[in-house]
Every structure is written in C-alpha cells, then in structure tokens.
Amino acid sequence: MRVWLVILIGLAGFSAMAQQRTILAVGAHAADMDLTAGAILAHQKKLGDRVVILHMTLGEAGDPYLSPEKYAVQKRQEAEASAKALGAEVIIGPYPDAMLPNNEEARRFVADVIRQVQPTYVITHWKNSFHKDHRNTSAIVTDAVLMAELEAVKTDHPPYRGVRGVFYADNWEDSEGFHPYIYIDVSDVFDQWKGxxxxxxxxxxxxxxxxxxxxxxxxxxxxxALVGRKYAASLDVDESAKRQVLDSLR
Ligand SMILES: [Zn+2]
Incomplete structure (x- = not known):
C-alpha cells in the first residue's frame, strides 16, 4: 500500500515555526521565480517575513522583436515592478541570458549573496529542466548553500550557516521528476500575485x-483543488529532506 503524505502549510504552518524568516528565491531568468514562487513569497511577506529574489540573468534574449540590449532594459524595469508588487527585494546577477556558466565563479557569486541576505530558506529551480540556465542555476544554488557555510570559501562576506532548507519551485520547464511535496495556501495573495x-x-x-x-x-x-484550498503553490525537496523521525505515529 502506498501512503501519500501531503503536508499543507498555510497561514498557521510557516508562521508557527518562527517569528520572522528570510526567504531567498533564485531564478535563472527574471520572471522565473515571480511566476513559480511569487505567490509563496507574497504570502510569506504578509506573514512578516523578508523576501528576496535573485535573478541570475535578466532573460533578455527571449524577445523576437527587441534586441537583447533593449529587452534587458525592459526586463530590469519589469523585474523591479513585479518584486515591488510582491513585497520583495530584488537582486540581478551579472550573467547573460542563455550563457549562465556552471562554474566556481557563479557558485561564489551566489554564496556571497547568501552570506549577505542570510536566508532561512532558499527556493530555486528543480534539478531537471529542458533549459540549460535552469539546470545550471539549480546546481549552482545547491552547491552555493554549502559553500556559504565554509571558512575556506573566501568572498566579501563572512560564512553563513543559517539555511534551514532548500525548496524547488514548480516550473513547467523543470517538470521532469518534479513531485509536489509541500503545498502552500496562497489564496490570500492570489490577486496580488496576478498583478x-x-x-x-x-x-x-x-x-x-x-x-x-x-x-x-x-x-x-x-x-x-488537489489539497482542498482555493489556490495553492507547491514545492519539492531533495529525497534526504523527506526523512522524518517521529517518536510514534501521531
Ligand atoms: Zn527561465
């Protein structure tokens, strides 16, 4: 028999865990995290958390009618306006769209952002994606969380060891092997997120x-609808994060 465990974290769930958390969402392109995790970020902001979005690239190569230079200006303005509407701070990485390098330098860059922002939770892309920038972002971010902890990794800021968990956002481009594990009730911010x-x-x-x-x-x-709420957004976690130790069945 297969037992499905659905954890539904709504207003009471996350808020009961701590007073104020900082949530850092790291996406490959401006709009990725707004679309997939934006409702969760707005919801957590409403609970009193600090929420920050890091876009590794502006995603400026995707407009068939505008040059990347012109579209980059537009995407930067759009990213700032969207973050403002979500109640999030925004950081834009230095990398060009479609050419995000999967290397040590990018890991150090994200590790330094983690050391500056000091997130309680990190949200990023699931590891499998048909988009190279998404796959690279996932690999870079998961390594950077560990690198941010290490004295041996030198960046402009001191080590930070406060990340309690890494979550993966539900993105149509990253769906291979993605299974919703946590559902967050975002009904209270749905209209705000749409805007x-x-x-x-x-x-x-x-x-x-x-x-x-x-x-x-x-x-x-x-x-x-799947979890009995009006609107919900889901997240996945690594297999190792699904391990739970209980003293008895509840
Ligand atoms: Zn993208």
Whole structure:
C-alpha cells in the first residue's frame, strides 16, 4: 500500500515555526521565480517575513522583436515592478541570458549573496529542466548553500550557516521528476500575485508563444483543488529532506 503524505502549510504552518524568516528565491531568468514562487513569497511577506529574489540573468534574449540590449532594459524595469508588487527585494546577477556558466565563479557569486541576505530558506529551480540556465542555476544554488557555510570559501562576506532548507519551485520547464511535496495556501495573495506577474510583458502576451498567465493561474487553482484550498503553490525537496523521525505515529 502506498501512503501519500501531503503536508499543507498555510497561514498557521510557516508562521508557527518562527517569528520572522528570510526567504531567498533564485531564478535563472527574471520572471522565473515571480511566476513559480511569487505567490509563496507574497504570502510569506504578509506573514512578516523578508523576501528576496535573485535573478541570475535578466532573460533578455527571449524577445523576437527587441534586441537583447533593449529587452534587458525592459526586463530590469519589469523585474523591479513585479518584486515591488510582491513585497520583495530584488537582486540581478551579472550573467547573460542563455550563457549562465556552471562554474566556481557563479557558485561564489551566489554564496556571497547568501552570506549577505542570510536566508532561512532558499527556493530555486528543480534539478531537471529542458533549459540549460535552469539546470545550471539549480546546481549552482545547491552547491552555493554549502559553500556559504565554509571558512575556506573566501568572498566579501563572512560564512553563513543559517539555511534551514532548500525548496524547488514548480516550473513547467523543470517538470521532469518534479513531485509536489509541500503545498502552500496562497489564496490570500492570489490577486496580488496576478498583478505582480502581469508587470512582465512576456506574461501579458506578445513575447512568447507559451501562455504563461493562463498556465500559472490555472495551475495554482488546480494545485489548490488537489489539497482542498482555493489556490495553492507547491514545492519539492531533495529525497534526504523527506526523512522524518517521529517518536510514534501521531
Ligand atoms: Zn527561465
């Protein structure tokens, strides 16, 4: 017999765990984390948490009508407007779209951001994706969480060992092997989140053939229906993070 464990963390769940947390979401391209984790970030912000988004690249190569230079200016403005609407701080990495290097330098860059921001939780891409920048971001971030702890890794800031968990966001481009493990009730911020993601032209339409707005809004409704809430967003974790030790069955 297979027993499914669904952990539903809503207003009471995360808030009962600590007073104020800092959540750092790291995406490959501006809009990735807004779309996949933005509702969770807005929800946690409402609970009093500090929320920060790091976009490794602006995702400036994706507009068929604008040069990357011009689209980068637009994406930066959109990223700032979306973050503001979510109640998040925003950091934009120095890397070019489609050419995010999977190397030590990128790991040191993220490790230094982690040391500066001092997150309680980190959210990033799931390890499998058909997009190279997404796969690289996932690998870079998971290594950087460990590197940020180490004295031997020298960056501009001292070591930081406070990350309690890494979560993976539910992205249509990263779906291979992704299984929702935690569902967060985001019904209270759904409209706010919809307004935030529509700051991006690629979400409103006319840039990509993919129907971002329709997909993500209906996906949160679908996830909510699965767990008995109006809207929910899901996260996965590493297999090792699923291990629970109990003194007895509850
Ligand atoms: Zn992306």
């Amino acid at each position: 935030a993601i529509r700051e991006y032209q690629m979400v409103r339409g006319g840039v990509s053939p993919f129907a971002y707005f329709d997909y993500y809004t209906s996906h949160l409704a679908e996830e909510g």
